[in-house]
Amino acid sequence: MSTLAAVLQEKTAQSDxxxxxxxxxxxxxxxGEAQALLHxxxxxxxxxxxxxxxxxxxxxxxxxxxxxxxxxxxxxxxTAGLTCQLLLIDHQLSEKLFSQLxxxxxxxxxxxxxxxATSPADQLRLQQLQQTAVISPEIRERLQFxxxxxxxxxxxxASRVFCSRSLLALEALLWQKPxxxxxxxxxxxxxxxxxxxxxQIAAKVVLPxxxxxxxxxxxxxxxxxRQQACSPIELLNWAGLQQRMRLSLPQQLYAYGFSRFWRxxxxxFSQGSAIRFVHQExxxxxxxxxxxWGRRALPVVQPGLRLIRLEDxxxxxxxxxxxxxxxxxxxxxxxxxxxxATQPSDLEQLLQTLTLTDQQRERAEALRQRICxxxxxxxxxxxxxxxxxxxxxxxxxxxxxxxxxxSIEFGAHQVRSNLQLLQQxxxxxxxxxxxxxxxxxxxxxxRAKGAGEDEAIRFCDELVLDVSxxxxxxxxxxVHLMTSLTGFEAxxxxxxxxxxxxxxxxxxxxxEDRFAPPRRGRPLDIATLVYATLIAxxxxxxxxTGGFSTPEQVLTELEQRRQQNPTLADKALxxxxxxxxxxxxxxxxxx
Numbered sequence: 001m002s003t004l005a006a007v008l009q010e011k012t013a014q015s016d017x018x019x020x021x022x023x024x025x026x027x028x029x030x031x032g033e034a035q036a037l038l039h040x041x042x043x044x045x046x047x048x049x050x051x052x053x054x055x056x057x058x059x060x061x062x063x064x065x066x067x068x069x070x071x072x073x074x075x076x077x078x079t080a081g082l083t084c085q086l087l088l089i090d091h092q093l094s095e096k097l098f099s100q101l102x103x104x105x106x107x108x109x110x111x112x113x114x115x116x117a118t119s120p121a122d123q124l125r126l127q128q129l130q131q132t133a134v135i136s137p138e139i140r141e142r143l144q145f146x147x148x149x150x151x152x153x154x155x156x157x158a159s160r161v162f163c164s165r166s167l168l169a170l171e172a173l174l175w176q177k178p179x180x181x182x183x184x185x186x187x188x189x190x191x192x193x194x195x196x197x198x199x200q201i202a203a204k205v206v207l208p209x210x211x212x213x214x215x216x217x218x219x220x221x222x223x224x225x226r227q228q229a230c231s232p233i234e235l236l237n238w239a240g241l242q243q244r245m246r247l248s249l250p251q252q253l254y255a256y257g258f259s260r261f262w263r264x265x266x267x268x269f270s271q272g273s274a275i276r277f278v279h280q281e282x283x284x285x286x287x288x289x290x291x292x293w294g295r296r297a298l299p300v301v302q303p304g305l306r307l308i309r310l311e312d313x314x315x316x317x318x319x320x321x322x323x324x325x326x327x328x329x330x331x332x333x334x335x336x337x338x339x340x341a342t343q344p345s346d347l348e349q350l351l352q353t354l355t356l357t358d359q360q361r362e363r364a365e366a367l368r369q370r371i372c373x374x375x376x377x378x379x380x381x382x383x384x385x386x387x388x389x390x391x392x393x394x395x396x397x398x399x400x401x402x403x404x405x406x407s408i409e410f411g412a413h414q415v416r417s418n419l420q421l422l423q424q425x426x427x428x429x430x431x432x433x434x435x436x437x438x439x440x441x442x443x444x445x446x447r448a449k450g451a452g453e454d455e456a457i458r459f460c461d462e463l464v465l466d467v468s469x470x471x472x473x474x475x476x477x478x479v480h481l482m483t484s485l486t487g488f489e490a491x492x493x494x495x496x497x498x499x500x501x502x503x504x505x506x507x508x509x510x511x512e513d514r515f516a517p518p519r520r521g522r523p524l525d526i527a528t529l530v531y532a533t534l535i536a537x538x539x540x541x542x543x544x545t546g547g548f549s550t551p552e553q554v555l556t557e558l559e560q561r562r563q564q565n566p567t568l569a570d571k572a573l574x575x576x577x578x579x580x581x582x583x584x585x586x587x588x589x590x591x
Contacts, residue, residue, distance in 0.1 A: 019071070023213065025040055040189070041189055055233075066243065068152060069171060076247075084154070085110045089125055090122050090168075092125075097182075108159070113146050161178070173187070173210065182197055191210075224547070225545055246271060249273045249289070249332070251272075253289050253291055255275050285304075295410065309336065310332055313540070340411065341411045348504065351504075375474075376555060377469045384466050384467055394429070398434060398435065401482060403448075407483040408482060412501040419453060434460040436457075437467065480498045497512065499515075540553070
């Protein structure tokens with residue numbers, strides 16, 4: 001059997017996944033048969049290789065750092081200032097043994113918390129003991145029955161743990177807590193365990209050896225996204241990402257003004273939280289957290305409300321958001337938004353304060369190189385090729401933008417239209433070969449052209465349309481823009497970028513800025529910009545698992561999408577999306 005597995009499955013409206021699976025030998029010994037217990041003790045007596053020992057030590061350290069548990073879809077309880085004892089309940093625990101464990105715990109001064117795993121049988125046994133067990137008034141005053149929760153918070157607060165055979169005891173050992181259990185339990189083989197009711201065994205193994213045989217021995221772990229064998233540490237990192245992202249938002253959220261089409265997408269990016277969708281001011285709470293898209297204004301912002309603004313990520317999809325292509329990354333910003341230069345944002349704060357470790361720097365550089373090699377951009381659209389002109393002139397690319405876009409309203413300065421930008425670039429670079437590429441949303445007809453944009457050809461040498469931005473960036477010398485994300489994509493490829501506005505990547509010493517952006521000035525290298533912008537700031541969702549993911553995995557899935565030949569269903573869906581956009585533009589006008 002696979003000794004360590006992360007399993008994703010749907011449970012009601014939430015994503016339910018468990019991490020810890022004990023080895024077959026340990027489970028057999030946990031069953032209580034004398035022969036299995038003897039076999040288990042013979043197994044743990046065997047010495048480990050240095051590689052296995054180091055792996056076990058790394059597993060214990062990573063488990064604690066990521067604050068993981070067997071089941072991680074629940075939220076932790078508040079244990080600030082709490083020191084307690086844990087009594088672990090399993091479905092086979094008798095009232096007699098429960099009373100004996102209580103008596104042992106009562107010899108210590110801390111309060112006693114009865115805790116069960118999340119399985120229905122264990123939770124039912126917890127309720128039964130709470131109702132029927134004979135408990136003295138003195139002990140009951142110190143006793144608390146804890147409903148299902150993320151157990152890591154209680155494990156950290158525990159001074160010691162009592163159990164019969166609960167699998168949760170493995171968690172206690174991973175947290176290096178003293179464990180009190182019966183002599184007939186395989187758990188007593190560990191150096192941290194104490195036999196309660198009979199003489200302890202003569203020899204005990206150190207914790208790393210115990211954890212190796214109880215959890216890590218046997219087959220490798222299975223990575224949920226790649227569906228391939230991986231190291232236990234890789235699996236822990238994946239699990240830690242899920243847990244961290246699920247807890248980064250409050251348990252209850254209010255989403256204001258989201259259409260029905262985007263609700264399921266929002267729920268994917270907010271998994272771990274309950275969402276109430278509201279459209280009226282009266283439906284907003286006096287206190288709470290409200291999600292809104294972009295710069296949309298709320299009718300009234302109460303003092304107790306906290307706004308989190310959402311936007312597309314920088315590696316979004318294969319296809320245009322305006323044509324309803326499903327995103328693989330979104331941004332949740334609690335201060336502002338990255339394109340709004342009038343106020344700080346979470347990204348700007350990251351760029352002002354982030355100092356990379358060597359490992360983070362290596363990861364950022366590897367990600368940058370991979371993006372360039374794969375030719376990845378935000379939307380990954382464009383069907384035709386392009387050849388650099390046979391000229392000695394410097395080749396300048398001017399990317400067009402949707403002029404009604406909020407990034408121009410809140411990030412542009414004196415130059416605020418595509419035509420103005422082209423005129424400025426031509427005036428400042430009379431001897432250059434200037435290329436103009438309209439925004440993909442404009443070229444597709446999903447968004448309106450800018451004022452006078454039809455005259456663009458008068459101020460450029462070449463107009464390119466259905467060309468991959470990655471292919472253009474590979475061949476041009478410079479990029480001149482207002483606030484377009486193309487400038488960031490050009491920086492990744494080592495190109496000179498001239499900014500006439502205040503995009504998020506301007507003002508850090510990496511671009512030539514015609515107008516100095518407000519609040520910035522800290523010199524950055526490209527690795528710090530990449531790490532903050534593509535790793536630390538966005539949320540990513542994997543198509544494989546439906547769970548939170550990394551930019552590296554999203555690049556893999558994007559590449560797989562691009563290499564697949566579209567099916568008839570894919571073509572039909574794209575046609576429907578285009579027609580829906582056409583109808584919306586007909587009814588409400590292009591924006």
